[in-house]
Amino acid sequence: MQRLRFRTMPRKPAATCIFVALFALLYGAPAHPLAAHDIPSDATVQMFFKPAGNRLNILVRVPLKTMRDVEFPERDHGYLDFDRVDPTLREAASLWVSDFIDVYEGNARLTKPRIVETRLSLESDPSFASYDQALAHVTGQKLSNGTTIFWDQLMLDVLFEYPIQSDVSRFSIHPALDRLANRVVIALRFLPPGGAVRAFEFLGDPGLVHLDPGWFQAAGQFVKLGFLHILDGTDHLLFLFCLVIPFWRFRALIPVVTSFTIAHSITLIASAYNLAPDALWFPPLIETLIAMSIVYMALENIVGVGNVQRRWMITFGFGLVHGFGFSFALRQTMQFAGSHLLASLLSFNFGVELGQLLVLALMIPTLEILFRYAVAERMGTIILSAIVAHTAWHWMIDRYQVLRQYQIRWPALEAAPLAKALRLLMLIVIAAGLVWLVFGLLWPRMGRTEEDSAVRTR
Numbered sequence: 001m002q003r004l005r006f007r008t009m010p011r012k013p014a015a016t017c018i019f020v021a022l023f024a025l026l027y028g029a030p031a032h033p034l035a036a037h038d039i040p041s042d043a044t045v046q047m048f049f050k051p052a053g054n055r056l057n058i059l060v061r062v063p064l065k066t067m068r069d070v071e072f073p074e075r076d077h078g079y080l081d082f083d084r085v086d087p088t089l090r091e092a093a094s095l096w097v098s099d100f101i102d103v104y105e106g107n108a109r110l111t112k113p114r115i116v117e118t119r120l121s122l123e124s125d126p127s128f129a130s131y132d133q134a135l136a137h138v139t140g141q142k143l144s145n146g147t148t149i150f151w152d153q154l155m156l157d158v159l160f161e162y163p164i165q166s167d168v169s170r171f172s173i174h175p176a177l178d179r180l181a182n183r184v185v186i187a188l189r190f191l192p193p194g195g196a197v198r199a200f201e202f203l204g205d206p207g208l209v210h211l212d213p214g215w216f217q218a219a220g221q222f223v224k225l226g227f228l229h230i231l232d233g234t235d236h237l238l239f240l241f242c243l244v245i246p247f248w249r250f251r252a253l254i255p256v257v258t259s260f261t262i263a264h265s266i267t268l269i270a271s272a273y274n275l276a277p278d279a280l281w282f283p284p285l286i287e288t289l290i291a292m293s294i295v296y297m298a299l300e301n302i303v304g305v306g307n308v309q310r311r312w313m314i315t316f317g318f319g320l321v322h323g324f325g326f327s328f329a330l331r332q333t334m335q336f337a338g339s340h341l342l343a344s345l346l347s348f349n350f351g352v353e354l355g356q357l358l359v360l361a362l363m364i365p366t367l368e369i370l371f372r373y374a375v376a377e378r379m380g381t382i383i384l385s386a387i388v389a390h391t392a393w394h395w396m397i398d399r400y401q402v403l404r405q406y407q408i409r410w411p412a413l414e415a416a417p418l419a420k421a422l423r424l425l426m427l428i429v430i431a432a433g434l435v436w437l438v439f440g441l442l443w444p445r446m447g448r449t450e451e452d453s454a455v456r457t458r
Helices: 014-028 031-035 086-096 131-138 215-232 234-244 250-272 282-303 308-331 341-374 377-404 415-457
Strands: 042-052 055-063 101-105 114-122 154-163 171-175 183-190 198-203
Touching (some): 042 171, 055 101, 055 131, 131 154, 234 377, 250 341, 282 308, 282 377, 341 377
Antiparallel strands (some): 055 154, 101 171, 114 154, 183 198
């Protein structure tokens, strides 16, 4: 008999085996299970917050794909097994949602909630349009295995229940759900007993949010917001810097800074009460005008300022423009004012003034040291103003390019827009008259009286 010979396969190096194993893992394994561990780029969480009697109901809808590292039961072809998924849904709701939501009644943190119901919904389900529809959906019929769909194409709806002392208490919530995705938007609707629905929208982790704040809570929060806004607003700081350079002595700055404060307060409050245009081109226009105001003030510093009276009058006009700019930053935060709109506006403005005072307290001594020991005052004014003008000029060009993309259409002369414009104009005229009365008539007389007293003393 002929002897059969078998060829012995050469042994593969260890590195080759590892490469083959990794290739099989990456390209041979199904793609769907791997996606379970990916962090979604965007996610929207919807919430209803409703106290009633001695309990608080919170309805939450969150994309199921954000529940990473949770093994959802599957059946043939990787479709979700609805018959076995309920225990896993409760675990996911606790692990990924309730563990990262802190709710407070007054100053007391509420205990961990009870998970009343969980439901799975299609992404197209419209039940969360209102609280009643969402509640009926969560407590209604469940999806069955007749629905063939992958787990990461569904929404998880959960009804949480908290024990509370009273439904008229002041409630706060800290929804730290930013870990669900790279960018998380939380849309929360608060339904107080007998009151109108209050809508909130947060991006990422908003911190502790007072759903029905007292005036002192709203005021404290808006003072902080105004203070931080002026410190973050580079264009406003440069404008303030231009005001200070030629008049860096405290007495000369009082009318200039005061006129700027009064002017931007007028347009800030007017915008909050919907007296400003709401067209899409209006914010780019204001941003362009703000940059233009910085350029003008810097050039005026270079060519030489006439006197303080001229400066505070020009500053008043530019302050009206900057007030609209402040209002754009305030729009997203007015949801935290509750029913205290005016108190929040005044508090925000107070915070802005505190920030301005801090900046002035740093600028004035710095300029005094610079002009006394480093460079002559006139030369230093020209150099600093030229640097500011160069920066603001580029801002103005860039913002004007954005403005050009909009087609500006002035509103028709109808009764409602005309009435809004007239009310705003009346506020401006009254404020301008008061500022002129104080700094145009009384302030110079006070200065002359002080000079006469000093002469008589000598």
